[in-house]
Amino acid sequence: MPRxxxxxxxxxxxxxxxxxxxxxxxxxxxxxxxxxxxxxxxLLFPDPEPGEPPTAALLNCAGGLAGGDALRQAVRLEPGARATLCTAAAEKVYRSLGPATRIETRLSLGAGAVLEWLPQETILFDGARMTRRMRAELAEGARLLAAEMLVFGRAAAGERMRRGAVLDSWRLAGPDGLLWADALSLDAPAEQLAAPFGFGGAEAMATLLLAAPEAEAMRDLLRTLPEQAPGAATLPRPGLLLARWLGGASAVRRATRAAIAAIRGAALGLPPRLPRLWTT
Structure with a gap:
């Protein structure tokens, strides 16, 4: 090569x-x-506690995600199978130098299968760029409890997410086609997160989705829980519960934890407590 x-x-x-x-x-x-x-x-497989289904613990050995990183995640349950998937700790998405972090998740549940998709929170550093897409496909009689929490900045350090971008897309399909679709888009987080008719200055947001015949009863159950963070629960369609919370990161986490424990006990026939990975 010439000098x-x-x-x-x-x-x-x-x-x-x-x-x-x-x-x-x-x-x-x-x-x-x-x-x-x-x-x-x-993936690690700790011995489940009494009454718990097989549990998979998801670990990111890199300690976090940077711009340009990509993850592809797929879970498949045969008819009648039951399982829980959690992360061992919060996921961190660091400031990007340009490209987005890409996360693709596909969940496939056979007839009568029961899956809990319960990762702990994703922390978006200031300047993070993330594109995350979730698609779940449910056969007849399958039940899904899924929860995801986003923290906009390192709340413990007093950092807020002011730059960066987020696209977080959910798709839920049943035997007859699409049941629910939703997407969150942040391309000017400083303004959107502060907007009084947007996020109202919230540090974090959590989404909980339950696909089960008991969805209406679980909506009523959530309304009886002590309010940990501002939130609401609704039924986009019969058999489908959607709950969301906005507020301080610690308060949103407490609200999500309480909802998971209550719903898994009342709707899934599991012990009314958090999976062990959420408490260790």
């Missing part, structure tokens, strides 16, 4: 993590059928 040739621009190393997880049934109950994992994602 006067311009140096090639440096390229940052990007994470490309993935996992595929499948559960089936046997005379022993729910069993692991398939497992594929690609760094930095790892």
């Amino acid at each position: 006067d040739a311009p140096a090639a621009p440096s390229r940052h190393q990007r994470a490309d993590g993935a996992f595929e997880l499948g559960f089936g049934t046997s005379p022993r109950g729910t069993v692991l059928r398939t497992l594929f994992q690609q760094a930095p994602l790892r």
Whole structure:
């Protein structure tokens, strides 16, 4: 190469993590059928406590996500299988130098299957850019309890998310097609998060979705819980409960924890407590 040739621009190393997880049934109950994992994602399988279904603990060994990183996550439950998936800690999305962090999640539930998708909160650093897409497909009689929480900045350090962008998309499909679709788009977080008719200065937001015949009763149950953070619960359609909370990060987390414990006990036939990974 000639000495006067311009140096090639440096390229940052990007994470490309993935996992595929499948559960089936046997005379022993729910069993692991398939497992594929690609760094930095790892799945661990702690012994479930009495009354709990098989639990998968999702770990990001990189310690967080940077701009340009990509994750692909897939969970499949055969008919009648039951499982819980949690993360071992909050996920962190760091300030980006340009590209977005991309997260794609697909959940597939066979007839009569029951899945809890309960990752802990995602913390968006100031300047973070994230595109996250979730798609869940439910066969007849399947039940899904899913919750996601976003924290807009490092609340414990007094940081607010003022720059960056977020696109967070949900799609839920049943045997007859699309049941629910929703998307959050932030491209000017300083203004949108502060807007009195937007997020009203909230530090965090949580979304809880329950697909089950008991959805209406669970809406009424949530309304009886002590108010931890401003929130509301509604039924977009029969058999589907949507709850959301906005407010301080600690208060939103408490509200989400209380709702998960109450719903898994009343609608899923599980112990009315948080999964162990949420408390250790």
